[in-house]
Amino acid sequence: MEAVRRVISVVVLNEAQVLARVSGLFAARGYNIESLTVAPMPDTDMSHITIVTKGNKRVIEQITKQLHKLIPTFKVIEHEEMVEKEMVLIKFPIEQSLSDIQVLCEAYNGGIVNVGENMVIGMVTDEPVRVKHFIEAAKRYSPMEIVRGGVVAIER
Amino acid sequence: MKMSGAQMICEAIIAEDVKTIFGYPGGAIMNVYDEIYKQKKFEHILTRHEQAAVHAADGYARASGKVGVAMVTSGPGFTNAVTGIATAYTDSIPLVVISGQVPLSLIGTDGFQEIDAVGISRSCTKHNYLVRSLEELPRVLKEAFYIARSGRPGPVLVDVPKDITGEIGEFVYPSEVNLPSYKPNYKGNNRQIQKAAKAILEAKKPLLYIGGGAVLSGAAQIVRELAEMTQIPAVETLMSRGVMGAKNPLLLGMLGMHGNYASNMAMSETDLVISLGARFDDRVTGKLSEFAKYADVIHVDIDPANIAKLVDVDYPIVGDIKTVIEKLIPLLKNEVKTERYQVWRDILNRYNELHPLLYNDSDEVIKPQWAIERLGELVGEQAIITSDVGQHQMWAAQFYPFDRPNQWINSGGLGTMGFGFPAALGAKKAVPEKTVINITGDGSILMNVQELVTAAEHKIPVINVILNNHFLGMVRQWQTFFYDKRYSETDLSYQPNWKMLAEACGGIGYDVTTKEEFDAAIKDAIVQDKVAFVNVAIARLENVLPMVPSGGALYNMLLEHKEEK
Numbered sequence: 001m002e003a004v005r006r007v008i009s010v011v012v013l014n015e016a017q018v019l020a021r022v023s024g025l026f027a028a029r030g031y032n033i034e035s036l037t038v039a040p041m042p043d044t045d046m047s048h049i050t051i052v053t054k055g056n057k058r059v060i061e062q063i064t065k066q067l068h069k070l071i072p073t074f075k076v077i078e079h080e081e082m083v084e085k086e087m088v089l090i091k092f093p094i095e096q097s098l099s100d101i102q103v104l105c106e107a108y109n110g111g112i113v114n115v116g117e118n119m120v121i122g123m124v125t126d127e128p129v130r131v132k133h134f135i136e137a138a139k140r141y142s143p144m145e146i147v148r149g150g151v152v153a154i155e156r
Numbered sequence: 157m158k159m160s161g162a163q164m165i166c167e168a169i170i171a172e173d174v175k176t177i178f179g180y181p182g183g184a185i186m187n188v189y190d191e192i193y194k195q196k197k198f199e200h201i202l203t204r205h206e207q208a209a210v211h212a213a214d215g216y217a218r219a220s221g222k223v224g225v226a227m228v229t230s231g232p233g234f235t236n237a238v239t240g241i242a243t244a245y246t247d248s249i250p251l252v253v254i255s256g257q258v259p260l261s262l263i264g265t266d267g268f269q270e271i272d273a274v275g276i277s278r279s280c281t282k283h284n285y286l287v288r289s290l291e292e293l294p295r296v297l298k299e300a301f302y303i304a305r306s307g308r309p310g311p312v313l314v315d316v317p318k319d320i321t322g323e324i325g326e327f328v329y330p331s332e333v334n335l336p337s338y339k340p341n342y343k344g345n346n347r348q349i350q351k352a353a354k355a356i357l358e359a360k361k362p363l364l365y366i367g368g369g370a371v372l373s374g375a376a377q378i379v380r381e382l383a384e385m386t387q388i389p390a391v392e393t394l395m396s397r398g399v400m401g402a403k404n405p406l407l408l409g410m411l412g413m414h415g416n417y418a419s420n421m422a423m424s425e426t427d428l429v430i431s432l433g434a435r436f437d438d439r440v441t442g443k444l445s446e447f448a449k450y451a452d453v454i455h456v457d458i459d460p461a462n463i464a465k466l467v468d469v470d471y472p473i474v475g476d477i478k479t480v481i482e483k484l485i486p487l488l489k490n491e492v493k494t495e496r497y498q499v500w501r502d503i504l505n506r507y508n509e510l511h512p513l514l515y516n517d518s519d520e521v522i523k524p525q526w527a528i529e530r531l532g533e534l535v536g537e538q539a540i541i542t543s544d545v546g547q548h549q550m551w552a553a554q555f556y557p558f559d560r561p562n563q564w565i566n567s568g569g570l571g572t573m574g575f576g577f578p579a580a581l582g583a584k585k586a587v588p589e590k591t592v593i594n595i596t597g598d599g600s601i602l603m604n605v606q607e608l609v610t611a612a613e614h615k616i617p618v619i620n621v622i623l624n625n626h627f628l629g630m631v632r633q634w635q636t637f638f639y640d641k642r643y644s645e646t647d648l649s650y651q652p653n654w655k656m657l658a659e660a661c662g663g664i665g666y667d668v669t670t671k672e673e674f675d676a677a678i679k680d681a682i683v684q685d686k687v688a689f690v691n692v693a694i695a696r697l698e699n700v701l702p703m704v705p706s707g708g709a710l711y712n713m714l715l716e717h718k719e720e721k
Contacts, residue, residue: 013337016286017274028279058464065461071283071303074337 001056005034007079007153008064013072014040014047021070022049031055031063035086037150046074050152052128081156087125087149088135094118096141104141108134119144157328161290161321162187165254168297170197171329174225176585178203178212178578182229183269184256187321189227201585201614204606206233208578210240210253211604215582217249218565219540219590221374223304224249224582229256231269234315235276239572241311242280246569247395248372250309252300257286259319273315282310287317290325298330307340308459309372340458344475344483352430352454352471353487359428359452361500362388365411368395368568369433369457375478376561379432380404382481387494389504391419393434395568398558408504409513412440413704414550417511417713418504420704423448424711425503431455433477436466437569446709456480511702511715513554524548524623524694527674528555528595531621534678539591540583542566544576544600547629550700552595574603580618581611591619591682598624598648601689605657611687612662619681619688622654625696633699637717658689668692 012018019038026033034052041048053063060078067076092101098112101122105111108131110124124134128151135146159167165188169177176199181189192200203209206228213224224244228237234255244251258267263286274286283303285296293316300312356362370379376399383390383406390400391411400407411419420442423429429451434440441447444466454471455463463472473480515525528551531539541556542565543549549566558564565583567575576594584592601622611618625632628646635643655665664686666677674692681688702713 016288017278017284020275021278024278062461062465069459069461071335071338 001058003054003056004060005052005054006060007082007084007151008051008053008067009077009079009153009155010049010051010067010073011041011075012047012049012070013074014045015072018047018072019049021072022051022067025066025070026053026063029062029066031059035148035150037152050150052151077155079153079155082153083156084127084151084153085125086128086131086151087123088131089113089147090122090135090138090143091145092120092122092138092141092143094120096120101141104134104137157326158324159327160187160191160324161293161316162191164293164327165297165316165321166191166195167327168294168301168329169225170195172223172301174198174223176201176216177225177227178209178216178582179227180206180209180229180233182233182256184230184258184318185227185233185254185321186256187318188254188256188316200227201581201610203578203581203610205604206236207240207574208604208607208610210237210251211243211572211575211578212582212585213251213253214240214244214249214575215542215565215579216586217244217251217582218579219562219583220586221562222250222586223301224251225254226251227254229269230258230273231271233269234271234273238276238280241277241313243567243570243572243575244311245280245282247368247567248309249311250304251311252304253311253313255313255315256321257315257317260288260317261319263317273313277313280311281313282308284313284315286315287320290320290323293320294327294329299333299335302333302335303338307338341474342458342476342479344456344473344480346483348471348473349480349483350487352473353484353491355428355452355454355471356386356388356430356488357491360496361426362386362428362430362497363422363426363451364388364390365393365423365429365431365434366390366396366399367393367432367434370396370399370477371561373433373458373477374561375432375481378478378481378485382485385485386488386492387497387501388430389422389501391415391422393437393440393568394553394566396434396561397553397556397564398561401559402557403559408508410553411710413442413706414554414700414702415704415710416508416513416554417702417715418508420702420710420713421507422504424709426451429453431457432481433457435462441466442704442708442710446711518695521695522669522671522674522692524551524625524698525555526671527621527623527692527694528552530671530674531593531595531678532557534675535591535593535682537563539563539593540565540587542576542580542583542592542594544594544596545571545573546597546600547625547633547698547700548595548597548600548623550630551623573600576600577604577607577618577620580620581607581616584616584618594618594620596620596622597629598622598626598651599628608658608661608663608687615685617685617687619678619690621678621690622692623694624651624654624691625694625698626651627696630700636697636699637703637705637714654689654691658687663687663689665689666691
């Protein structure tokens with residue numbers, strides 16, 4: 001069976017250990033985590049976890065079932081029709097062309113968010129594959145640091 | 157009512173109607189032991205090792221069908237308990253394990269006897285809690301018992317910091333739980349059940365594949381009814397021995413690595429597997445691609461994650477075995493044509509006649525299979541049988557005539573040596589009117605042999621039948637078959653004096669080398685009110701057969717092994 005990329009959202013009770021339960025499940029059963037983001041959901045006592053994983057059909061089915069089996073799990077969504085976004089921050093040396101960096105970031109729905117004595121920070125929020133392209137393009141400007149935020153998704 | 161956290165723990169145990177708990181005190185749990193001392197509503201059995209305390213609670217749960225409770229202290233107390241917890245987890249046994257923890261203010265400081273109990277036990281508990289305030293303790297205790305026994309049962313750990321057990325607060329034991337994220341499905345989907353019924357009616361070679369879930373669900377009676385009504389043959393897994401009853405003509409036997417020929421061939425040739433609470437363990441399936449190759453699969457299980465985990469399932473039914481069969485029976489009642497499966501039954505009967513489960517008995521030396529059959533004749537239905545792990549376990553599963561569920565208690569999933577003796581103590585406490593016999597080996601019994609003292613002190617007269625071949629027999633068997641007889645670290649020729657060992661601890665010992673001595677020892681041990689060791693010298697190189705070599709297809713069984721002289 002062919003391995004496919006899947007984005008899975010998990011709604012969990014926002015309590016101690018819950019992230020360890022989720023990530024521990026992946027570690028213990030040998031599942032992949034490509035990215036994992038977590039944040040509390042507004043006006044609830046719950047958290048939303050977005051996981052990007054890879055596996056064949058049987059593995060993906062097991063992942064969703066095992067996630068669901070965790071006692072604090074309310075809901076597991078295996079995304080099909082979704083809007084998917086990722087954020088990335090890149091720090092460039094101040095010697096690089098600011099206007100080039102500005103244009104590049106804008107091409108990927110972002111811009112320059114901070115300029116200091118020695119560096120400039122660009123930010124981009126876009127689909128994961130476009131974020132990847134952006135990072136490749138940014139490499140010619142000698143980036144000092146790249147921090148990706150991990151994928152978040154919402155079903156349409 | 158105002159009380160301490162320690163008292164709350166005792167009150168919860170009382171409210172849950174637990175009569176006996178097993179444990180071992182220590183610094184972080186002392187507040188609770190102080191309250192145990194003051195109360196009279198439940199009994200505490202002091203085992204001599206925390207692992208044994210958890211196995212004893214496990215045996216109590218398996219024999220009674222209720223939640224077992226074990227209590228340990230922090231740090232090494234807890235880590236010693238982990239094997240017991242993992243054993244219960246793998247076999248889905250409802251336990252609540254209460255562990256002490258260092259005070260809240262010390263957590264995370266590498267305090268004395270501090271260990272991350274919830275971290276360590278996360279992957280071998282159904283759920284676990286580190287209690288963070290006295291206010292949440294009553295709710296956590298209530299949830300722990302509920303989670304342990306509901307849905308697919310399993311062990312729940314409640315780790316309680318010492319300051320919380322000492323603190324005073326208001327106690328009301330909740331009458332119900334409020335867990336919106338945990339709702340086990342017992343009912344089974346009606347449409348799927350209808351489809352499954354249709355598949356049964358249309359099948360030519362259906363097979364009931366009965367797993368430990370049938371025991372846990374209390375479904376033995378209705379499983380028998382289903383088999384009787386449809387006249388569909390059945391195979392049992394290691395965990396479900398006793399569900400069909402040994403005398404049941406529809407029972408082919410146990411399947412799997414050491415299953416009998418007819419059972420394994422039935423699984424290889426069936427056109428419809430009706431899986432009732434089984435989980436397609438690798439020791440059952442052998443080579444997966446050859447397993448039930450020609451069959452559609454109905455899979456009834458309370459745990460959706462078990463369904464389609466290893467084999468593709470055509471009729472998935474998430475639900476409690478008993479409830480689902482109750483719905484299935486009326487759909488089949490006037491429809492099923494039992495003669496439809498007659499050819500299939502004839503084939504399987506011929507397989508059984510071709511290669512029945514046999515062994516070569518001897519007059520010179522006791523064969524382990526004989527000892528187990530004889531035990532069956534002597535105590536039969538009257539006994540609860542526990543076992544350790546290895547050859548003796550397989551022989552017991554093959555040759556003991558189990559008549560009812562909860563009669564056979566063994567560590568099937570995790571395969572924990574040292575399980576049988578403490579589990580027997582727990583079983584005897586739960587069902588004192590039954591004779592409890594641990595069938596064990598000379599390897600396994602030494603893991604937890606210290607429980608002789610527990611048994612003698614508390615007058616728990618369980619009988620340990622040690623099938624003694626002076627080997628770690630199962631590993632030795634694999635070395636014979638697959639490692640050119642290089643018996644690396646499996647020769648147990650150096651042995652204690654078993655009779656003296658038992659007697660040194662306040663029990664009674666028997667050395668048995670002949671069939672007459674075996675009968676005499678068992679009969680005498682039954683009427684003693686002492687824990688007993690019956691040391692039975694058995695044929696040293698006897699193998700467990702048939703055997704499906706690891707990773708092989710079920711139908712490729714080694715039926716005999718010719719030993720060159």
